[in-house]
Amino acid sequence: MEKENEKIALITGGTKGIGFGIAKSLLEHGYKVAITGRSQHSADEAVQHLQAFGEVMGIAADVKSLDSQSHTVSTVLARWGRLDVLVANAGVGHFASIEDLDAAQWQDTIDTNLTGVFYSIKASLEALKRSEGYIFTISSLAGTNFFAGGSAYNASKFGLTGFSQAIMLDLRKYNIKVSTIMPGSVATHFNDHEPDAEKDAWKIQPEDMGRLVVDLLNMPTRTLPSKIEIRPLRTSLL
Known part of the structure; x- marks a missing residue:
C-alpha cells in the first residue's frame, strides 16, 4: 500500500481562494501538489506562500484550452x-440579468466552468486510470438552486453537477472516484470580492x-461520496 506522501x-x-486552501491542506498531509x-x-507567487508546507510547483495554464491542460498534465508526469488526484477548481462568475448579460460573458462562464472541467479531466484521464485516482469537481449550491441574475453561472454549475455525476458512473469501473463538492458562500476573491476576516x-x-477534500x-x-453540499452554519443575516 502506498504512503500518503507518495x-x-x-x-x-490553485493560486488563491478554494484552490489555494485545498493545496495547503494536501501539502500539510504529505501530498506533492501542482497548482x-x-x-x-500568479502561480509563482502562490508557490512562494505554499512551499513552506511541502513540495509544490506552479504552472501557467488555461483551462479553456485542451492543449494547455494536456501540457499541464505532461509537466506533472515529467x-x-x-x-x-485532480481538483478541477478553476471558475469564473458573470452575474447579470439576461437583458444585460452579453455573449462574451456567457461564453467565458461556460467555457471556464464547464468545458474547462471537461478539458482538465480528459487530459488527466489516462494518468488517473493508472493510479486509480480521485477527481474532485468544484460545483456550487448554484448548481441546484437558481437565482435572478445567475443565468450564465447557474447554467454552468447545473451542467457541471450533471456532468460530474455522469462521469462518476462512467469511471467507477476503473476504481476512479469522482466527487462534486457544492459549496455555498466561501470567503474568497471570487467575483472581485475582497475577503474581510x-x-x-x-x-x-x-x-x-481543504479539510473536506482531505477527509474525502x-x-x-x-x-464513493458522489455529491457533497456544504454551506455556512449561519448566514450574514443572523
Whole structure:
C-alpha cells in the first residue's frame, strides 16, 4: 500500500481562494501538489506562500484550452511520474440579468466552468486510470438552486453537477472516484470580492474546503461520496 506522501495532486485555479486552501491542506498531509494559474507570475507567487508546507510547483495554464491542460498534465508526469488526484477548481462568475448579460460573458462562464472541467479531466484521464485516482469537481449550491441574475453561472454549475455525476458512473469501473463538492458562500476573491476576516467570518473558509477534500480522500476505498453540499452554519443575516 502506498504512503500518503507518495501521492500527487493537480489543482486548477490553485493560486488563491478554494484552490489555494485545498493545496495547503494536501501539502500539510504529505501530498506533492501542482497548482495552475492564469499566469506564471500568479502561480509563482502562490508557490512562494505554499512551499513552506511541502513540495509544490506552479504552472501557467488555461483551462479553456485542451492543449494547455494536456501540457499541464505532461509537466506533472515529467516531474513526479504519476497523478493521483485532480481538483478541477478553476471558475469564473458573470452575474447579470439576461437583458444585460452579453455573449462574451456567457461564453467565458461556460467555457471556464464547464468545458474547462471537461478539458482538465480528459487530459488527466489516462494518468488517473493508472493510479486509480480521485477527481474532485468544484460545483456550487448554484448548481441546484437558481437565482435572478445567475443565468450564465447557474447554467454552468447545473451542467457541471450533471456532468460530474455522469462521469462518476462512467469511471467507477476503473476504481476512479469522482466527487462534486457544492459549496455555498466561501470567503474568497471570487467575483472581485475582497475577503474581510471580520465581515466574512460567517462564511466557509478556504481551509474548510481543504479539510473536506482531505477527509474525502481518507474515506474507505469501498465508499464513493458522489455529491457533497456544504454551506455556512449561519448566514450574514443572523
